[in-house]
Amino acid sequence: MSTPEDIEGRVRVALDGLGIASWEWITIDPQYADTADFCERYGYDLPHSANTIIVASKRGPAAYCAGIVRACDRLDVNKRVRGLMGVSRASFASAEETREVTGMMIGGVTALALPEGLPIYADVRLLEMDYIILGAGSRSGKLMMAPRELEKLPGVEFIEGLSIPAV
Numbered sequence: 001m002s003t004p005e006d007i008e009g010r011v012r013v014a015l016d017g018l019g020i021a022s023w024e025w026i027t028i029d030p031q032y033a034d035t036a037d038f039c040e041r042y043g044y045d046l047p048h049s050a051n052t053i054i055v056a057s058k059r060g061p062a063a064y065c066a067g068i069v070r071a072c073d074r075l076d077v078n079k080r081v082r083g084l085m086g087v088s089r090a091s092f093a094s095a096e097e098t099r100e101v102t103g104m105m106i107g108g109v110t111a112l113a114l115p116e117g118l119p120i121y122a123d124v125r126l127l128e129m130d131y132i133i134l135g136a137g138s139r140s141g142k143l144m145m146a147p148r149e150l151e152k153l154p155g156v157e158f159i160e161g162l163s164i165p166a167v
Contacts, residue, residue, distance in 0.1 A: 007108070011112045023144065025142075026143070033135075055077055056091065058091055059088050065081065066114055069162060070126065073123065073166055075163055104137055107135065108139040108141070120153055122150055123158070132146075
């Protein structure tokens with residue numbers, strides 16, 4: 001089982017390996033790792049935060065993917081992600097599945113340092129932002145970076161309509 005320090009180390013190695021030069025590590029109290037709590041506690045606005053969410057197939061062979069959307073939007077699992085995955089049923093992975101697949105805990109999941117071959121879908125609207133804040137792999141940190149840096153992730157696809165704007 002990976003420790004938070006192991007995961008944070010993998011994330012830092014991924015940042016360097018992908019050539020992501022401009023980023024800021026924000027150290028936080030783990031009790032404020034959930035996005036809304038983080039934003040309220042540390043004074044960041046929700047639309048600049050992005051959640052990396054693991055989705056699991058619910059029929060047939062196990063299949064997973066990661067979706068990255070603005071924290072103020074909802075990942076469209078039932079239509080868009082299910083279609084991208086090519087499965088008949090999909091839903092958010094449980095905390096246990098997320099930990100098993102990524103080695104990361106909910107509240108700290110990041111698109112950086114995901115297992116090789118895991119499909120990553122990012123909402124194209126992220127690219128309109130001047131910066132985004134992502135999980136940093138553990139509940140003890142967040143990463144601030146330009147959203148264009150996500151283009152350096154191996155296999156990432158920017159998808160129109162990946163999320164549903166919050167009402």
